[in-house]
Amino acid sequence: TRDELTAGVRAVAGGRTPHTGVLGTATDGRLAFLFSGQGSQLPGMGSRLAAAFPVFAAAFDEVRAHLDPLLGRPLADVLDSAELLARTEYTQPALFAVEVALYRLLESFGVRPDLLAGHSVGEFAAA
Structure with a gap:
Protein backbone atom coordinates (compact mmCIF):
# COMPACT_ATOMS: atom_id res chain seq x y z
CA THR A 1 0.00 0.00 0.00
CA ALA A 26 26.61 -3.61 -2.55
CA THR A 27 30.26 -4.47 -2.93
CA ASP A 28 32.43 -5.87 -5.69
CA GLY A 29 29.61 -5.46 -8.18
CA ARG A 30 29.67 -4.17 -11.69
CA LEU A 31 27.60 -1.26 -12.89
CA ALA A 32 25.31 -1.68 -15.89
CA PHE A 33 23.24 0.89 -17.74
CA LEU A 34 20.09 -0.25 -19.53
CA PHE A 35 18.72 2.05 -22.20
CA SER A 36 15.00 1.59 -22.73
CA GLY A 37 13.00 1.46 -25.90
CA GLN A 38 9.74 2.97 -27.03
CA GLY A 39 7.09 3.11 -24.35
CA SER A 40 9.24 4.90 -21.78
CA GLN A 41 8.76 8.36 -23.31
CA LEU A 42 7.01 11.14 -21.43
CA PRO A 43 6.08 14.65 -22.56
CA GLY A 44 8.62 17.15 -21.29
CA MET A 45 11.31 14.51 -20.78
CA GLY A 46 14.72 16.04 -20.46
CA SER A 47 13.54 19.63 -20.09
CA ARG A 48 14.21 20.01 -16.36
CA LEU A 49 17.54 18.18 -16.66
CA ALA A 50 18.55 20.47 -19.54
CA ALA A 51 17.64 23.52 -17.44
CA ALA A 52 19.58 22.26 -14.40
CA PHE A 53 22.65 20.67 -15.99
CA PRO A 54 24.61 22.36 -18.79
CA VAL A 55 26.33 19.06 -19.64
CA PHE A 56 22.96 17.42 -20.27
CA ALA A 57 21.74 20.43 -22.28
CA ALA A 58 24.86 20.47 -24.48
CA ALA A 59 24.69 16.74 -25.23
CA PHE A 60 20.94 16.95 -25.83
CA ASP A 61 21.39 19.87 -28.25
CA GLU A 62 24.26 18.13 -30.06
CA VAL A 63 22.18 15.01 -30.73
CA ARG A 64 19.14 17.05 -31.73
CA ALA A 65 21.26 19.07 -34.18
CA HIS A 66 22.05 15.84 -36.01
CA LEU A 67 18.49 14.47 -35.88
CA ASP A 68 16.38 17.56 -36.54
CA PRO A 69 17.25 17.84 -40.26
CA LEU A 70 16.03 14.25 -40.71
CA LEU A 71 12.65 14.80 -39.04
CA GLY A 72 9.48 16.57 -40.11
CA ARG A 73 9.83 19.02 -37.24
CA PRO A 74 12.49 19.77 -34.62
CA LEU A 75 12.57 17.56 -31.54
CA ALA A 76 12.31 20.69 -29.38
CA ASP A 77 8.77 21.13 -30.76
CA VAL A 78 7.91 17.47 -30.21
CA LEU A 79 9.10 16.93 -26.65
CA ASP A 80 6.23 18.76 -24.96
CA SER A 81 3.48 17.21 -27.09
CA ALA A 82 2.06 13.90 -25.90
CA GLU A 83 0.38 13.47 -29.28
CA LEU A 84 3.55 13.96 -31.34
CA LEU A 85 5.74 12.08 -28.88
CA ALA A 86 3.46 9.06 -29.26
CA ARG A 87 4.35 8.85 -32.95
CA THR A 88 7.22 6.43 -33.57
CA GLU A 89 9.01 8.74 -35.99
CA TYR A 90 9.46 11.18 -33.09
CA THR A 91 9.44 8.84 -30.10
CA GLN A 92 12.55 6.96 -31.07
CA PRO A 93 14.79 9.95 -31.92
CA ALA A 94 13.58 11.72 -28.77
CA LEU A 95 14.44 8.73 -26.59
CA PHE A 96 17.82 8.41 -28.25
CA ALA A 97 18.60 12.09 -27.60
CA VAL A 98 17.53 11.87 -23.95
CA GLU A 99 19.42 8.63 -23.32
CA VAL A 100 22.66 9.91 -24.85
CA ALA A 101 22.37 13.13 -22.83
CA LEU A 102 21.68 11.15 -19.64
CA TYR A 103 24.78 9.06 -20.28
CA ARG A 104 26.89 12.19 -20.79
CA LEU A 105 25.49 13.70 -17.58
CA LEU A 106 26.37 10.63 -15.52
CA GLU A 107 29.76 10.49 -17.21
CA SER A 108 30.38 14.11 -16.13
CA PHE A 109 29.82 12.99 -12.52
CA GLY A 110 32.48 10.31 -12.93
CA VAL A 111 30.05 7.42 -13.24
CA ARG A 112 31.46 4.80 -15.60
CA PRO A 113 29.43 1.69 -16.38
CA ASP A 114 31.05 -1.69 -16.83
CA LEU A 115 28.25 -2.90 -19.08
CA LEU A 116 25.81 -1.29 -21.49
CA ALA A 117 22.61 -2.82 -22.82
CA GLY A 118 19.59 -1.53 -24.62
CA HIS A 119 16.19 -2.52 -25.89
CA SER A 120 14.95 -1.39 -29.29
CA VAL A 121 16.16 2.20 -29.90
CA GLY A 122 18.01 1.90 -26.59
CA GLU A 123 20.40 -0.48 -28.35
CA PHE A 124 21.56 2.45 -30.49
CA ALA A 125 22.08 4.62 -27.42
CA ALA A 126 24.06 1.82 -25.77
CA ALA A 127 26.22 1.48 -28.88
Missing part, protein backbone atom coordinates in the same frame (compact mmCIF):
# COMPACT_ATOMS: atom_id res chain seq x y z
CA ARG A 2 0.97 3.63 -0.19
CA ASP A 3 1.43 3.76 3.59
CA GLU A 4 3.70 0.70 3.58
CA LEU A 5 5.80 2.18 0.77
CA THR A 6 6.11 5.49 2.58
CA ALA A 7 7.10 3.75 5.83
CA GLY A 8 9.69 1.66 3.99
CA VAL A 9 11.24 4.68 2.28
CA ARG A 10 11.36 6.55 5.61
CA ALA A 11 13.06 3.56 7.24
CA VAL A 12 15.74 3.38 4.54
CA ALA A 13 16.26 7.16 4.65
CA GLY A 14 16.73 6.88 8.42
CA GLY A 15 19.27 4.08 8.07
CA ARG A 16 16.93 1.40 9.37
CA THR A 17 15.95 -1.86 7.73
CA PRO A 18 12.42 -1.73 6.34
CA HIS A 19 10.18 -4.58 7.48
CA THR A 20 9.80 -5.74 3.89
CA GLY A 21 13.41 -6.06 2.86
CA VAL A 22 17.09 -6.05 3.62
CA LEU A 23 19.25 -2.98 4.00
CA GLY A 24 22.89 -3.32 3.00
CA THR A 25 25.71 -2.13 0.80
Whole structure:
Protein backbone atom coordinates (compact mmCIF):
# COMPACT_ATOMS: atom_id res chain seq x y z
CA THR A 1 0.00 0.00 0.00
CA ARG A 2 0.97 3.63 -0.19
CA ASP A 3 1.43 3.76 3.59
CA GLU A 4 3.70 0.70 3.58
CA LEU A 5 5.80 2.18 0.77
CA THR A 6 6.11 5.49 2.58
CA ALA A 7 7.10 3.75 5.83
CA GLY A 8 9.69 1.66 3.99
CA VAL A 9 11.24 4.68 2.28
CA ARG A 10 11.36 6.55 5.61
CA ALA A 11 13.06 3.56 7.24
CA VAL A 12 15.74 3.38 4.54
CA ALA A 13 16.26 7.16 4.65
CA GLY A 14 16.73 6.88 8.42
CA GLY A 15 19.27 4.08 8.07
CA ARG A 16 16.93 1.40 9.37
CA THR A 17 15.95 -1.86 7.73
CA PRO A 18 12.42 -1.73 6.34
CA HIS A 19 10.18 -4.58 7.48
CA THR A 20 9.80 -5.74 3.89
CA GLY A 21 13.41 -6.06 2.86
CA VAL A 22 17.09 -6.05 3.62
CA LEU A 23 19.25 -2.98 4.00
CA GLY A 24 22.89 -3.32 3.00
CA THR A 25 25.71 -2.13 0.80
CA ALA A 26 26.61 -3.61 -2.55
CA THR A 27 30.26 -4.47 -2.93
CA ASP A 28 32.43 -5.87 -5.69
CA GLY A 29 29.61 -5.46 -8.18
CA ARG A 30 29.67 -4.17 -11.69
CA LEU A 31 27.60 -1.26 -12.89
CA ALA A 32 25.31 -1.68 -15.89
CA PHE A 33 23.24 0.89 -17.74
CA LEU A 34 20.09 -0.25 -19.53
CA PHE A 35 18.72 2.05 -22.20
CA SER A 36 15.00 1.59 -22.73
CA GLY A 37 13.00 1.46 -25.90
CA GLN A 38 9.74 2.97 -27.03
CA GLY A 39 7.09 3.11 -24.35
CA SER A 40 9.24 4.90 -21.78
CA GLN A 41 8.76 8.36 -23.31
CA LEU A 42 7.01 11.14 -21.43
CA PRO A 43 6.08 14.65 -22.56
CA GLY A 44 8.62 17.15 -21.29
CA MET A 45 11.31 14.51 -20.78
CA GLY A 46 14.72 16.04 -20.46
CA SER A 47 13.54 19.63 -20.09
CA ARG A 48 14.21 20.01 -16.36
CA LEU A 49 17.54 18.18 -16.66
CA ALA A 50 18.55 20.47 -19.54
CA ALA A 51 17.64 23.52 -17.44
CA ALA A 52 19.58 22.26 -14.40
CA PHE A 53 22.65 20.67 -15.99
CA PRO A 54 24.61 22.36 -18.79
CA VAL A 55 26.33 19.06 -19.64
CA PHE A 56 22.96 17.42 -20.27
CA ALA A 57 21.74 20.43 -22.28
CA ALA A 58 24.86 20.47 -24.48
CA ALA A 59 24.69 16.74 -25.23
CA PHE A 60 20.94 16.95 -25.83
CA ASP A 61 21.39 19.87 -28.25
CA GLU A 62 24.26 18.13 -30.06
CA VAL A 63 22.18 15.01 -30.73
CA ARG A 64 19.14 17.05 -31.73
CA ALA A 65 21.26 19.07 -34.18
CA HIS A 66 22.05 15.84 -36.01
CA LEU A 67 18.49 14.47 -35.88
CA ASP A 68 16.38 17.56 -36.54
CA PRO A 69 17.25 17.84 -40.26
CA LEU A 70 16.03 14.25 -40.71
CA LEU A 71 12.65 14.80 -39.04
CA GLY A 72 9.48 16.57 -40.11
CA ARG A 73 9.83 19.02 -37.24
CA PRO A 74 12.49 19.77 -34.62
CA LEU A 75 12.57 17.56 -31.54
CA ALA A 76 12.31 20.69 -29.38
CA ASP A 77 8.77 21.13 -30.76
CA VAL A 78 7.91 17.47 -30.21
CA LEU A 79 9.10 16.93 -26.65
CA ASP A 80 6.23 18.76 -24.96
CA SER A 81 3.48 17.21 -27.09
CA ALA A 82 2.06 13.90 -25.90
CA GLU A 83 0.38 13.47 -29.28
CA LEU A 84 3.55 13.96 -31.34
CA LEU A 85 5.74 12.08 -28.88
CA ALA A 86 3.46 9.06 -29.26
CA ARG A 87 4.35 8.85 -32.95
CA THR A 88 7.22 6.43 -33.57
CA GLU A 89 9.01 8.74 -35.99
CA TYR A 90 9.46 11.18 -33.09
CA THR A 91 9.44 8.84 -30.10
CA GLN A 92 12.55 6.96 -31.07
CA PRO A 93 14.79 9.95 -31.92
CA ALA A 94 13.58 11.72 -28.77
CA LEU A 95 14.44 8.73 -26.59
CA PHE A 96 17.82 8.41 -28.25
CA ALA A 97 18.60 12.09 -27.60
CA VAL A 98 17.53 11.87 -23.95
CA GLU A 99 19.42 8.63 -23.32
CA VAL A 100 22.66 9.91 -24.85
CA ALA A 101 22.37 13.13 -22.83
CA LEU A 102 21.68 11.15 -19.64
CA TYR A 103 24.78 9.06 -20.28
CA ARG A 104 26.89 12.19 -20.79
CA LEU A 105 25.49 13.70 -17.58
CA LEU A 106 26.37 10.63 -15.52
CA GLU A 107 29.76 10.49 -17.21
CA SER A 108 30.38 14.11 -16.13
CA PHE A 109 29.82 12.99 -12.52
CA GLY A 110 32.48 10.31 -12.93
CA VAL A 111 30.05 7.42 -13.24
CA ARG A 112 31.46 4.80 -15.60
CA PRO A 113 29.43 1.69 -16.38
CA ASP A 114 31.05 -1.69 -16.83
CA LEU A 115 28.25 -2.90 -19.08
CA LEU A 116 25.81 -1.29 -21.49
CA ALA A 117 22.61 -2.82 -22.82
CA GLY A 118 19.59 -1.53 -24.62
CA HIS A 119 16.19 -2.52 -25.89
CA SER A 120 14.95 -1.39 -29.29
CA VAL A 121 16.16 2.20 -29.90
CA GLY A 122 18.01 1.90 -26.59
CA GLU A 123 20.40 -0.48 -28.35
CA PHE A 124 21.56 2.45 -30.49
CA ALA A 125 22.08 4.62 -27.42
CA ALA A 126 24.06 1.82 -25.77
CA ALA A 127 26.22 1.48 -28.88
